[in-house]
Amino acid sequence: MLRHWEDAGLLAPRRDGAGRRRYRDEDTETVAMILLGKRVGLSLDELATLFAEASDRTARRALLRAHRDQLVRHIAQATAALETISHALDCDAEDFRSCPHFQAKVAHALAPAAGADRSELPSAVTGRSRRRV
Missing domain, CATH: 1.20.5 (Single alpha-helices involved in coiled-coils or other helix-helix interfaces)
Known part of the structure; x- marks a missing residue:
């Protein structure tokens, strides 16, 4: 994971004479900030933007x-x-699907799918009787 973060530009550990990474205290702090950022849902790109000195x-x-x-x-x-x-x-109803409160939630969930024309929805959902033509 540390190498991935290094490739993403979030971490820049020092290298010794043999090219091995040598992590410092400030790298530990950066790792903690990355972990915190990931925990709150930030992407690596977003973290890179937040960490960038030019930002x-x-x-x-x-x-x-x-x-x-x-x-x-x-x-x-x-x-x-x-x-x-x-x-x-x-819910006190024997079957929560028959509960008016639950049916209202279903109708609300269907509203965007039905658009402005709710005439296609069953009367049990809309609470209105369907008109016959």
């Missing part, structure tokens, strides 16, 4: 802001998923 504060902040916004969206999606699963587990 200005505005560029670093823009990258971090974009990543934060992405995390906020993921957290919202995960929270909604957790609430749906929790409701299904705690």
